[in-house]
Amino acid sequence: MDLAFWDKQINRATELTWQSPSNELLSFYARVLSAQREIYEFLWTANQETDLKLLSETMPILLKAVEETGSQQLREEMEWLKTSSATDVVNMLLEYLSHPSPTRFFEKALFQPYGRRRWESGASEIASQAGGQECPFCGGRPQVSYLQFDASSESANRNLVCAACLLSWSFRRGVCVNCGEEDPEKLVYFQAEENNHVRVETCDRCRSYIKTVDLTKLGTAVPLVDEVASAALDLWAAEKGYTKIEINLVGL
Ligand SMILES: [Zn+2]
Ligand SMILES: [Zn+2]
Numbered sequence: 001m002d003l004a005f006w007d008k009q010i011n012r013a014t015e016l017t018w019q020s021p022s023n024e025l026l027s028f029y030a031r032v033l034s035a036q037r038e039i040y041e042f043l044w045t046a047n048q049e050t051d052l053k054l055l056s057e058t059m060p061i062l063l064k065a066v067e068e069t070g071s072q073q074l075r076e077e078m079e080w081l082k083t084s085s086a087t088d089v090v091n092m093l094l095e096y097l098s099h100p101s102p103t104r105f106f107e108k109a110l111f112q113p114y115g116r117r118r119w120e121s122g123a124s125e126i127a128s129q130a131g132g133q134e135c136p137f138c139g140g141r142p143q144v145s146y147l148q149f150d151a152s153s154e155s156a157n158r159n160l161v162c163a164a165c166l167l168s169w170s171f172r173r174g175v176c177v178n179c180g181e182e183d184p185e186k187l188v189y190f191q192a193e194e195n196n197h198v199r200v201e202t203c204d205r206c207r208s209y210i211k212t213v214d215l216t217k218l219g220t221a222v223p224l225v226d227e228v229a230s231a232a233l234d235l236w237a238a239e240k241g242y243t244k245i246e247i248n249l250v251g252l
Contacts, residue, residue: 043117137165144160198213198221
């Protein structure tokens with residue numbers, strides 16, 4: 001069990017919320033992370049095998065977070081969830097597993113701590129080989145990319161974080177995460193003057209983008225959180241006609 005992982009996310013989100021108190025997306029995300037920490041801890045400490053039935057029991061934890069800080073739209077979406085049975089929620093999770101959609105907030109938010117708990121406890125790999133564009137554990141798509149100094153190669157290595165199960169895996173630099181394009185002319189990076197440890201990596205072949213958090217520039221950054229905090233870059237990319245590889249939990 002790695003509660004320190006969640007504490008790191010929550011502390012960074014809280015710190016950034018203090019810096020920009022009017023950023024509602026960020027304060028919502030901080031609250032969702034706390035709920036996910038609680039869900040994760042419940043899944044680890046429950047004295048039974050982690051399955052969808054057990055996960056469905058954690059829905060009230062997430063609903064509380066949405067009730068307190070969620071958007072009007074999410075609060076409307078959760079109305080039926082408040083009165084749904086455990087079987088309804090299990091069916092909803094099963095439906096999501098067969099048709100995953102990045103815009104399904106409730107399922108995605110529950111499956112992140114669930115997935116993390118599964119690979120931490122050594123569940124066998126079910127998906128593709130390491131080093132590819134998909135998560136080697138669950139086959140999910142990357143939410144964010146980050147650069148980190150690697151002492152063995154004495155250079156900054158690139159990693160991707162899975163949007164579905166939060167596993168990190170290494171991925172080559174200078175390659176489009178979506179289509180594999182390597183032509184530097186087609187891969188254009190953009191970053192704001194402020195917070196320049198986060199950049200948008202676009203690809204002109206498939207018109208997609210992902211954000212990269214450079215931990216060699218700002219060691220206190222936390223990829224998933226700094227990705228959410230840099231919403232201005234998503235607006236920039238959308239204006240230029242690029243599509244994000246995977247929408248994050250706050251819907252950007
Ligand atoms: Zn995954
Ligand atoms: Zn591409």
